[in-house]
Amino acid sequence: MKKKGIANFGQNIGNLLAGKLSNYEYKKKVPANWDLEEDRKWILKNVNILDVDKGKIHEQKAILINGRHFGRLLTQAEVETLSKKPEIAKVIDGGHMYLTPGMSDIHCHVSMIAEHGMTMSSLHYFDGQRMRNCEYVLEKGCTTVRNSAGAYDMVHDLKDEIDRGNLLGPRILPSYIALIPVGGMWDVGKTLNKMMEIMFGGQVLRFVKNDREIIDHFDEINAMGAQSFKIYMEEKPLFGKNEKDTFNMFSDEQLKLICAQAERYGTILETHAMFLKGARRAIRHGINSIAHLTVDGSYTKEDSEAMVSNNVAIVPTFGVGAYLAYNCGSEGYPDNEEYKYFSESLRRLAMHHIEEATLPQLRKAYKGLLEFTLEEKPNRKIPPLGKVFAERCHGFALHAPQSMENFRQIGTKIGMGTDGGTGLTFCGGLEIEMESLLRYGFSNKEIVRIATLGNMEIVKKDDELGSIAEGKLADMLLLKENPLENLFTMTEPVKVFKEGRCMIDKLEKERG
Ligand SMILES: [Zn+2]
Numbered sequence: 429m430k431k432k433g434i435a436n437f438g439q440n441i442g443n444l445l446a447g448k449l450s451n452y453e454y455k456k457k458v459p460a461n462w463d464l465e466e467d468r469k470w471i472l473k474n475v476n477i478l479d480v481d482k483g484k485i486h487e488q489k490a491i492l493i494n495g496r497h498f499g500r501l502l503t504q505a506e507v508e509t510l511s512k513k514p515e516i517a518k519v520i521d522g523g524h525m526y527l528t529p530g531m532s533d534i535h536c537h538v539s540m541i542a543e544h545g546m547t548m549s550s551l552h553y554f555d556g557q558r559m560r561n562c563e564y565v566l567e568k569g570c571t572t573v574r575n576s577a578g579a580y581d582m583v584h585d586l587k588d589e590i591d592r593g594n595l596l597g598p599r600i601l602p603s604y605i606a607l608i609p610v611g612g613m614w615d616v617g618k619t620l621n622k623m624m625e626i627m628f629g630g631q632v633l634r635f636v637k638n639d640r641e642i643i644d645h646f647d648e649i650n651a652m653g654a655q656s657f658k659i660y661m662e663e664k665p666l667f668g669k670n671e672k673d674t675f676n677m678f679s680d681e682q683l684k685l686i687c688a689q690a691e692r693y694g695t696i697l698e699t700h701a702m703f704l705k706g707a708r709r710a711i712r713h714g715i716n717s718i719a720h721l722t723v724d725g726s727y728t729k730e731d732s733e734a735m736v737s738n739n740v741a742i743v744p745t746f747g748v749g750a751y752l753a754y755n756c757g758s759e760g761y762p763d764n765e766e767y768k769y770f771s772e773s774l775r776r777l778a779m780h781h782i783e784e785a786t787l788p789q790l791r792k793a794y795k796g797l798l799e800f801t802l803e804e805k806p807n808r809k810i811p812p813l814g815k816v817f818a819e820r821c822h823g824f825a826l827h828a829p830q831s832m833e834n835f836r837q838i839g840t841k842i843g844m845g846t847d848g849g850t851g852l853t854f855c856g857g858l859e860i861e862m863e864s865l866l867r868y869g870f871s872n873k874e875i876v877r878i879a880t881l882g883n884m885e886i887v888k889k890d891d892e893l894g895s896i897a898e899g900k901l902a903d904m905l906l907l908k909e910n911p912l913e914n915l916f917t918m919t920e921p922v923k924v925f926k927e928g929r930c931m932i933d934k935l936e937k938e939r940g
Contacts, residue, residue: 429555429585431629438626442551454556454787457563457596460923460933467495468517473507475522476910480529480880480895483873483912491527491896496927498902526910529895530571530598530903530926531879531918534887535698535719535743535845536855538562538575538600539582543627544800545793553789554629561849562586562597564785565856567932569921571903572599573855574845574887576698576719577606577658579630584652596931598856599903601887603698604649606658607642607686610635611676613662613700620812639685646689656887657690659715661699661706666723666752666820668813677706683713696888698743702824707731714738717843717886720745723752723823726830732838741841741886744832746864749824750774751851757806760818766825769867773860774852775802781854798852832868842870843886844879862915872915879918902928 431439443451464470473490490507492499502510511519538561541554565573575583583602590597608614615621615635625631636642646657662675678686690697696716701707703724710718711734721727721744727735735742753771754760761767782794808816835842842865848855858879865875884894892901906923924932 429558429629430581432581433630434622434625435579435581435628435630438548438551442548442554445547445549446552448552452552452556454559456559456594459593459596460930460936462930464517464929466929469494469499469515470518470520471502471507471511471516472520472522472527473502474524475527475906476524477501477896478526478528478876478911480877483877485910493902493928496901496929498896498898498900500898522906525922526907526917527896528876528905528907528911528918529880529893530905530924531569531858532572532574532598532844532883532894533565533570533846533848533856533858534574534717534843534883535576535745535847536565536573536853537578537847537849538565538573538586538597538855539578540628540849541790542794542797542849542851544797546627546790550790550793551626553787557787557790558582558586559589559595560785560787561855562590562595564854565598565848566596566924566926568856568858569905569918569924570598570856570858571924571926572601572884572889572893574601574603574656574698576603576656576845577632578602578604578849579625579628579632580604580652582629599926601655601889602653603656603658604652604654605631605634605645606660606700607645608633608635608660609676609678609682610637613660613665613675616668616813639682642682642685643689646686646693650693650695655695657686657695657697659686659697659699661701661710663703663705664724664820665817666702667810667816671815671817677709680709680713683709683715687713687715696886704731711735711738711740715740717741717743719743719845719847720748721824721828721831723820723827726827727834729834729838732834732840735835735840736838739841741843742835743843743845743886744828744861744864745845745847745853746770746828747853747857747860748847748851749828749864750778750860751801751853752821752824754801754808754816754818754821755804756808756816756818756821757804759806760822761826762822764822764826766828767822770825771802773863774798777857777859778852781852781857785854785857794852801852828864829868832865836869841882841886842878843883857919859916859919862919866915872912875915876911876918
């Protein structure tokens with residue numbers, strides 16, 4: 429991938445330290461065999477088609493695919509007459525499996541790699557890992573992602589390669605550079621800020637001083653093609669700095685200005701918030717969605733109601749709660765049941781994702797991060813940032829049940845995202861998100877809707893994606909089981925189609 433300035437310098441040093449003069453050539457996965465041209469009509473028959481909005485299986489067992497879009501549902505008699513017509517290029521038998529729309533991950537970072545234990549020579553493999561992240565998303569059944577911040581050159585390159593058919597991956601809705609006030613979260617000083625650009629392949633965060641810089645920022649990322657705008661509203665550190673320190677946050681006046689920019693461009697706004705003060709300010713201003721849950725208290729019924737009336741959705745990213753479940757000995761809340769749940773789910777799920785999703789050359793670093801998180805370490809530090817504040821980190825788990833209970837009772841809009849690319853979360857790895865929603869009282873039917881149509885409603889793409897409906901883009905998953913009975917079948921699709929074309933076919937592999 430093309431890098432500029434310090435990011436390119438870092439790439440060259442990384443190559444040299446790995447003993448290589450050129451960039452690493454990642455061996456990309458080959459797409460499934462597919463012999464139909466883009467505009468042809470074909471039929472998928474003998475499938476149980478799921479209506480995710482109503483949470484039931486359609487009576488008709490076949491569907492017409494009209495090029496890149498869904499056509500209408502067909503009865504058995506219609507399949508018989510239509511299949512004889514010359515305009516139908518093919519009839520595929522779904523073998524009585526289940527058909528759902530493609531899922532999505534609306535908070536992740538496909539261009540990011542967990543930095544723990546990485547050396548300069550690891551940089552040699554980073555572009556390969558970026559490509560692998562995209563392939564994994566699709567293998568896990570996600571055909572769309574919102575990329576919530578990532579360096580322009582990296583994200584744009586991946587998006588471009590996927591759109592041209594050179595790389596297996598999801599449709600990417602990019603945010604590119606995220607906005608933070610000077611002295612806000614992640615403003616860790618000039619040197620470390622530059623180091624981050626080496627790791628991330630360019631600028632991911634912009635720290636602004638005044639209104640002019642805010643306006644210029646949105647002009648710039650809109651020109652880049654950002655389809656979602658990302659800001660940070662964070663009050664205090666989870667680790668590093670001092671426990672008493674607070675971050676600068678955007679004021680009400682600045683938030684008004686930010687919302688006006690989003691409105692000017694007709695673009696959705698997303699904010700990071702893990703403390704109630706920032707989250708509540710975002711709710712007051714009607715920011716479209718908030719990422720993560722809060723660590724210093726639960727969202728109240730009043731908060732949940734305000735979210736409903738201001739159209740603010742929550743994307744809890746339970747995976748973040750799992751990697752924040754650092755084992756700090758007796759510090760924090762080690763005896764709390766929710767802490768134990770998150771710690772246990774990390775132990776159970778992260779290793780699976782590491783084995784499946786990471787390049788062998790980087791796997792040791794990922795496993796090291798998992799061991800580091802699970803190992804008992806009182807007075808724990810995260811290099812190079814500093815001390816971990818255990819009560820805040822474990823606060824995610826501690827306050828999750830009450831927040832989720834209030835959201836569920838009031839009907840606050842919930843989205844699904846992994847925060848993949850940070851810590852021990854993996855883009856498209858939705859298992860922990862599904863498991864946690866089940867734990868907090870949501871039904872299979874509700875969770876299937878959240879992962880598909882609900883997510884697309886949040887990113888305002890539900891007119892073209894998120895359900896199997898005539899005219900929408902034909903992103904779909906063929907599943908062994910009924911997801912209304914076994915939710916997790918959705919994370920192991922047998923076939924993955926994007927815009928009417930089969931991209932991944934596990935049956936083909938089995939047949940050799
Ligand atoms: Zn994130």
